[in-house]
Amino acid sequence: MNSLDPKCNELKKSYDSCFNLWFSEKFLKGDSADDMCKPIFMVYQECVRKAIEEQNINLKEIDKEVLGTPNEKTPPPPETK
Numbered sequence: 001m002n003s004l005d006p007k008c009n010e011l012k013k014s015y016d017s018c019f020n021l022w023f024s025e026k027f028l029k030g031d032s033a034d035d036m037c038k039p040i041f042m043v044y045q046e047c048v049r050k051a052i053e054e055q056n057i058n059l060k061e062i063d064k065e066v067l068g069t070p071n072e073k074t075p076p077p078p079e080t081k
Contacts, residue, residue: 003051022036
């Protein structure tokens with residue numbers, strides 16, 4: 001699957017490869033503490049965030065904490081057109 005923006009596709013492939021290696025070689029063998037893919041993820045995440053901003057999507061809505069809050073089980077208000 002491609003990334004949100006074609007400019008991020010190579011970064012996504014790199015992260016996916018790293019994650020798959022980490023998952024099969026580390027996590028499934030009980031080593032969940034290793035964060036070997038974090039640097040790649042951070043670069044990929046920044047690329048995706050830039051693409052989101054270019055599409056005029058409000059990052060504040062994306063970054064909003066919901067899990068573990070009362071908002072988790074509250075449906076969003078209906079959109080007004």
